[in-house]
Amino acid sequence: MTFLGMPAHAPRGVGHLRGDESFPAAARTALANPQLRRNLQHATTTIRGKSGRVIAELPDWEELRSAGSALKAYTMANLPRLLEQLEEKVTAAGGVVHWAADANEANRIVTDLIKETGEQRVIKIKSMATQEIALNEALEAAGITPVETDLAELIVQLGHDKPSHILVPAIHRNRSEIREIFLREMPGVDPALTDDPPELAGAARRYLRETFLSTRVAVSGANFGIADTGTLAVVESEGNGRMCLTLPDTLITVMGIEKVVPSWQDLEVFLQLLPRASTGERMNPYTSMWTGVTPGDGPQNFHLVLLDNGRTAVLADEVGRQALHCIRCSACLNVCPVYERTGGHAYGSVYPGPIGAILSPQLTGIEDNASLPYASSLCGACFDACPVKIDIPSILVHLRNQAPHPRTEKAAMAAAAYTMDRPKLYERAQRAAKLSKLLGKRGRGLPPPLNGWAASRDLPAPPPESFRDWWRGR
Amino acid sequence: MSSKELILGRIRQALGSSTASPGVPRDYRRGAAPVDLDLLVERLADYKAVVHRVPDVPDTIRTIIGAGRLVVPPGLPADWLPPEVPVTRDDQLSAAEISAADGVVTAAAVAVVETGTIVLDASPDQGRRILSLLPDLHICVLRPEQVVASVPEAVARLTPGRPLTWISGPSATSDIELNRVEGVHGPRNLHIVLWESA
Numbered sequence A: 001m002t003f004l005g006m007p008a009h010a011p012r013g014v015g016h017l018r019g020d021e022s023f024p025a026a027a028r029t030a031l032a033n034p035q036l037r038r039n040l041q042h043a044t045t046t047i048r049g050k051s052g053r054v055i056a057e058l059p060d061w062e063e064l065r066s067a068g069s070a071l072k073a074y075t076m077a078n079l080p081r082l083l084e085q086l087e088e089k090v091t092a093a094g095g096v097v098h099w100a101a102d103a104n105e106a107n108r109i110v111t112d113l114i115k116e117t118g119e120q121r122v123i124k125i126k127s128m129a130t131q132e133i134a135l136n137e138a139l140e141a142a143g144i145t146p147v148e149t150d151l152a153e154l155i156v157q158l159g160h161d162k163p164s165h166i167l168v169p170a171i172h173r174n175r176s177e178i179r180e181i182f183l184r185e186m187p188g189v190d191p192a193l194t195d196d197p198p199e200l201a202g203a204a205r206r207y208l209r210e211t212f213l214s215t216r217v218a219v220s221g222a223n224f225g226i227a228d229t230g231t232l233a234v235v236e237s238e239g240n241g242r243m244c245l246t247l248p249d250t251l252i253t254v255m256g257i258e259k260v261v262p263s264w265q266d267l268e269v270f271l272q273l274l275p276r277a278s279t280g281e282r283m284n285p286y287t288s289m290w291t292g293v294t295p296g297d298g299p300q301n302f303h304l305v306l307l308d309n310g311r312t313a314v315l316a317d318e319v320g321r322q323a324l325h326c327i328r329c330s331a332c333l334n335v336c337p338v339y340e341r342t343g344g345h346a347y348g349s350v351y352p353g354p355i356g357a358i359l360s361p362q363l364t365g366i367e368d369n370a371s372l373p374y375a376s377s378l379c380g381a382c383f384d385a386c387p388v389k390i391d392i393p394s395i396l397v398h399l400r401n402q403a404p405h406p407r408t409e410k411a412a413m414a415a416a417a418y419t420m421d422r423p424k425l426y427e428r429a430q431r432a433a434k435l436s437k438l439l440g441k442r443g444r445g446l447p448p449p450l451n452g453w454a455a456s457r458d459l460p461a462p463p464p465e466s467f468r469d470w471w472r473g474r
Numbered sequence B: 001m002s003s004k005e006l007i008l009g010r011i012r013q014a015l016g017s018s019t020a021s022p023g024v025p026r027d028y029r030r031g032a033a034p035v036d037l038d039l040l041v042e043r044l045a046d047y048k049a050v051v052h053r054v055p056d057v058p059d060t061i062r063t064i065i066g067a068g069r070l071v072v073p074p075g076l077p078a079d080w081l082p083p084e085v086p087v088t089r090d091d092q093l094s095a096a097e098i099s100a101a102d103g104v105v106t107a108a109a110v111a112v113v114e115t116g117t118i119v120l121d122a123s124p125d126q127g128r129r130i131l132s133l134l135p136d137l138h139i140c141v142l143r144p145e146q147v148v149a150s151v152p153e154a155v156a157r158l159t160p161g162r163p164l165t166w167i168s169g170p171s172a173t174s175d176i177e178l179n180r181v182e183g184v185h186g187p188r189n190l191h192i193v194l195w196e197s198a
């Protein structure tokens, strides 16, 4: 046995898995922004309703969840064999497979592949894996321009902003804010653009069309990589994915090693679970599947980059490894009372919400994301919503026991999160805080449970509108 | 040590001696179920596809395309096309030539009632993936025997090695306030001709 073979965390100094500040400090900014809360609340309410309706149409939703959960457990238990099978099948179909131990290696592989083509611009389909490793920054440093083609990613990129949701990175923006960003940043945009969503979508269509037709290299992620056939699948809505997967000469796909799926047949489970839990649709508008290279149809050069970047460290924890079962549907975000109040930026990682609270600390090592396991009230809504039945609350508790926090702070942060989930308690605590006018820098005058948290952190300034007023106005 | 050996070694180390490989319960609905074409039509329409249930294909295509120009895949049956409509058959057409067409007509490989989905598998009557992507109007001719009730049946019918495109309604996005808005990069108009020959 060699130390080189030990599971390793995602390295520091590269990628977007670590925030600049701890969760409670970052959440304070968000809690003071009523527009952000309204946008989030509106969007998550919409999606919960849509998702609930289409899930209720399936009489066997619970059986599908159990199958999905078991398939993921099976996958993890057989990961080496499945990855080697995937490599063999992709190679046999004309693709080239690369293995990347961490973000630095993945960025280097992708950058070199693009340099070999001589191109200086790539089109990108929204992908969590490439965000996680900060591929765009690495490409820019090498003089290559990455163009995000997903509408929400485009909004984020044009707005010089950060993504705040797995599925809808611009969920924190409403239509009038999106209009303003387009008017300000989109070259050639019609100055008469309104905030009507179809018009906004039309503006993105016109803006990107020429880029799609003239760019020779695309970079994508993958929702599934099927071991027994070598087939890759990308699930999307807008058709920007189809453009990227079809038009260029070269396609480079970056996939986390946990995304492998044992067999073709298993798609029958995941293709039912994912769209209903994710966008609340019976089926998303477009799903593309390709196996290596097809002569005369689509990219004639295909590269698959298999990424570890801390995943093996997650796998090494028998309790925590379930976090690798995630199919990135974002249902746990949409039902989380803490996420709904703080938004995604507070989590400091590309993986926000409940899944982020268990995945990011395990990928980086708990010491680099020590406050995240506390970013929850343990209400359990995420567990109920998860299409592959990841027991997020149990993993949170497990991680709290590893987090290097003094006992008092642990208790206080947990209590504060608990309170955020219960408006009456929060209001009472907050009103007392306002009345007492003892809101010193260290917040010692606060009533429990906020005093404990505030005593070891700076106090979250009460939002101008009280939590309860805001709650009523929902 | 190559990165492949490194990663596989790490995984084996992480899994340790836990070799138990859990079974997968498959007691969800599988196997053939009766096909309800009315429900298919309803589900297609729910996601803004326009459905034509007709005995005659060329007449319907003429009505949809009007005075426009069509591109079609090389193997599309000639008798589906109205004689007076200008048609270009794909023979290594450029992206610009495909974009210039007002619409594309394809067949399909499979359709799924429960989700309102059609699947194209790039057979000669469906063509290269680019063909059904660039024109703003996609007309898809579907025969009842291609329709299955559920996703598991569709997965079982399809051939994995082929390039597959699952289509459920026209291009849409949920990126603005999480509501479905039709019409981004893919075809903004999807017409399904459900050909129920007499």
Ligand code: SF4
Binding pocket: A325, A326, A327, A328, A329, A330, A331, A332, A333, A355, A382, A385, A386, A387, A388, A389, A390
């Ligand atoms: S943890 Fe579950 S609910 Fe959350 S994004 Fe992943 S699959 Fe979806």
